[in-house]
Amino acid sequence: MMIYHFSLHRAGLAVGACLLLVSLVGLLRPALFQGLAKRLPRSRAAGVVLFSLAFLWALWLLATMEMGEFTSFRRPLLIALPIGFLLVLRFLGEFLSIRALGILCLLAAEPLIDAAFLRHEPSRLVVTVFAYLLIIAGLFWVTMPYLLRDQIDWTARTNGRWRFVNGMLFVYGAVTLALAVTQY
Numbered sequence: 553m554m555i556y557h558f559s560l561h562r563a564g565l566a567v568g569a570c571l572l573l574v575s576l577v578g579l580l581r582p583a584l585f586q587g588l589a590k591r592l593p594r595s596r597a598a599g600v601v602l603f604s605l606a607f608l609w610a611l612w613l614l615a616t617m618e619m620g621e622f623t624s625f626r627r628p629l630l631i632a633l634p635i636g637f638l639l640v641l642r643f644l645g646e647f648l649s650i651r652a653l654g655i656l657c658l659l660a661a662e663p664l665i666d667a668a669f670l671r672h673e674p675s676r677l678v679v680t681v682f683a684y685l686l687i688i689a690g691l692f693w694v695t696m697p698y699l700l701r702d703q704i705d706w707t708a709r710t711n712g713r714w715r716f717v718n719g720m721l722f723v724y725g726a727v728t729l730a731l732a733v734t735q736y
Contacts, residue, residue, distance in 0.1 A: 555617055556663040563667035563679055564732025571725025578718035586708040592649055593701040599648030600641065606655040607637045613659075647697035654693030654700075657686040675735045678728050 558566075578585045592598055614629055644651070664683035668676040693700050707717050 555613070556666055558663050558667045559736070560667045560671055560676060560679065561732055561736040563664050564728050564736050567664065567679055567682055568725045568727075568729025568732055571721050572729065575718045575721035575725060579715060579722065582711060582714055582718075586714060589704045590708060592653075593647055593697070593704070595649050596645060599645070599652055602649055602652035602656060603637070603640065606652050606659060607633070609656070609659050647701070650693050650697035650700045654690040654695075654697070657690030657693065661686040661690070673735060675731045678724075678731055682724070682728070 661683040
């Protein structure tokens with residue numbers, strides 16, 4: 553059963569627009585974006601905001617999705633989730649923003665995969681591959697958050713590397729957006 557009801561067209565538009573926005577800021581204002589990216593791993597404010605978004609998304613999913621034979625677990629989980637949220641905010645300050653970003657990547661992948669489900673055109677793989685990259689990144693960032701810090705440091709070490717990575721994101725976003733408009 554579908555939870556989100558996104559078409560592949562909408563998913564492609566969302567992925568393409570997000571990638572274009574992030575990469576354009578990275579290309580047009582590299583010094584500003586590099587500074588923000590380098591401060592992100594230790595930013596408590598960003599961690600609270602991102603983790604709150606992830607919490608609200610997970611709470612909404614838990615409250616509304618069909619759980620089948622696990623329906624009896626809904627009420628205890630609806631009680632445990634806010635308690636866990638508060639405990640994480642209280643006791644887990646280390647790399648909270650990266651862990652929260654990883655959780656958001658994991659949550660964001662499902663609607664993308666769902667949108668491409670039972671679609672037969674090969675171009676759907678552009679969105680599907682991006683979703684699986686989000687899953688891989690999310691798993692690593694939640695369990696080993698220092699990796700994103702190291703990835704940011706590596707990418708921002710030289711302007712050429714920074715421009716190359718953001719250029720690749722721009723191309724991928726443009727291709728995804730073009731496919732969303734013409735194919736999906």
